[in-house]
Amino acid sequence: MSVNKVILVGNLGKDPELRYTASGTAVANFSLATTERFKDRDGNSQEKTEWHNIVAWRQLAEICGKYLTKGRQVYIEGKIQTRSYEDRDGNKRYITEIVADQMQMLGRAGDDNSGGGGGGYQRREPRQERSGGGSNNQPRQTEYEEPPFNPDDDIPF
Amino acid sequence: MSVNKVILVGNLGKDPELRYTASGTAVANFSLATTERFKDRDGNSQEKTEWHNIVAWRQLAEICGKYLTKGRQVYIEGKIQTRSYEDRDGNKRYITEIVADQMQMLGRAGDDNSGGGGGGYQRREPRQERSGGGSNNQPRQTEYEEPPFNPDDDIPF
Amino acid sequence: MSVNKVILVGNLGKDPELRYTASGTAVANFSLATTERFKDRDGNSQEKTEWHNIVAWRQLAEICGKYLTKGRQVYIEGKIQTRSYEDRDGNKRYITEIVADQMQMLGRAGDDNSGGGGGGYQRREPRQERSGGGSNNQPRQTEYEEPPFNPDDDIPF
């Protein structure tokens, strides 16, 4: 009976960090900037950047680690989650993160903004770009044929 | 490299129709009304209702067939799809539908508006209400423990 | 070139707090719970609740203050924002909030769960319930007539 959904389009602040838990599960972290432009009371253009902590798990983590680079523009769909941790002084702190369940690279392949000579995307992963989408990847029926079975679909409990 | 996402909160115009394909796959259809209110140029309140054709497949279809009733308020997440068919005169026609991949019943259990003696929800399905959510159902990690494996997650290709 | 959008359906943990800035601008704060259910590795049903800090400004703040009560189910659309403040020890802390730009009361009027004798919603505001929607309030054209101009975009009544 509830919904917790986040949709972001922004640019990576750094290359993702890809790590593995003790049991071998992949987890990727990166920060994503969204910037809004607005006019202040004096009519001057202003902008404000918000930084989001993104975390991805398992296959999506692997894809983020392989294909995303600093500056890259991505679409992220996920949910908001706040978790607690202890800082060095033993105080309980909270951090809010976006747990991604879909990621789509935007712009064209090779179109990252990492600047400099190397050209981020190609360097990270020379293979052809592939979609990082998740539950959006269901096949579609045509004329009410049954859609091909998709294990990602519709598992409600 | 693309996103096709629809989010609706509205009321069912009728009980869903639950059918099965030749191969036994469940498919549910229902119409969903969303109504917006606005003021016209004269400042008079107006409203306009939009009717959406919703289609759900497999487990989500079964849940819709069991638990949803006319008048019920639901949250639907899915994608837009236009398919073609031939009308009785052999002309090609198009119909746009929302292929649901998540459904959440809103309001409280038993809070449907089917009127009449029986009380719609209970009559349709006396068992305990259960969430019809899909990909929102992933577990969440706490303090960066690895989340329990969820086969619905993150299958990007 | 960026998008920062949050969609929540959840229940208020308490009645909203409505305050005014020095210059007279209304601001409402409330916490909203979203709960997800999932099965753990042992197949046992689990649930996890996430608490979201919601902030609304101006007219939407007034509406939240008037009509929302503890337990009420609402739809919130807004954006994520992290702001900093100093705690009592002078340390910089961060808090992530959802700045609402749309709110819709879900369920039926009078359908709140504040319990107690009076019946929360009615007690808070005896007038007829009205939609708190924002930018969803645009009129719609019919057959490509020009839609009536709507000065009320983002103004809920």
Next chain:
Amino acid sequence: MSVNKVILVGNLGKDPELRYTASGTAVANFSLATTERFKDRDGNSQEKTEWHNIVAWRQLAEICGKYLTKGRQVYIEGKIQTRSYEDRDGNKRYITEIVADQMQMLGRAGDDNSGGGGGGYQRREPRQERSGGGSNNQPRQTEYEEPPFNPDDDIPF
């Protein structure tokens, strides 16, 4: 009490058509392709493209007319609307459209896929690219100062 929201990221099939109603209101139309990739039962990669009819009004129409070109990748937020019309034989037909209330150009300026020598975006509008965002344009408060009033909500510049 209802929500009708669509979020699309896709590519324009053609340059937009910008027209004006008798009373001088701008309206832009264009088609937008979203493509999903999936694997069929045999494990072969498939893709399916969905075409969406987008309509924008007033300032957003002008911006679309000025800045968007065939092939350009955009983010669209809006609502679903079905309107009726009569075909040449006098039969009532229906068309489903997305009425946009926000548009964001994705990728980098100059990054359109119109191919050919000229380079679509620059040719259409030599001025600096500007955000086409709408209600996302609200300013954000810092440390609970009142946000600057923004008359530009839903007005893109």
Next chain:
DNA sequence: TTTT
């Protein structure tokens, strides 16, 4: 602190 909510809700099912």
Next chain:
DNA sequence: TTTT
């Protein structure tokens, strides 16, 4: 055909 729903709902407020």
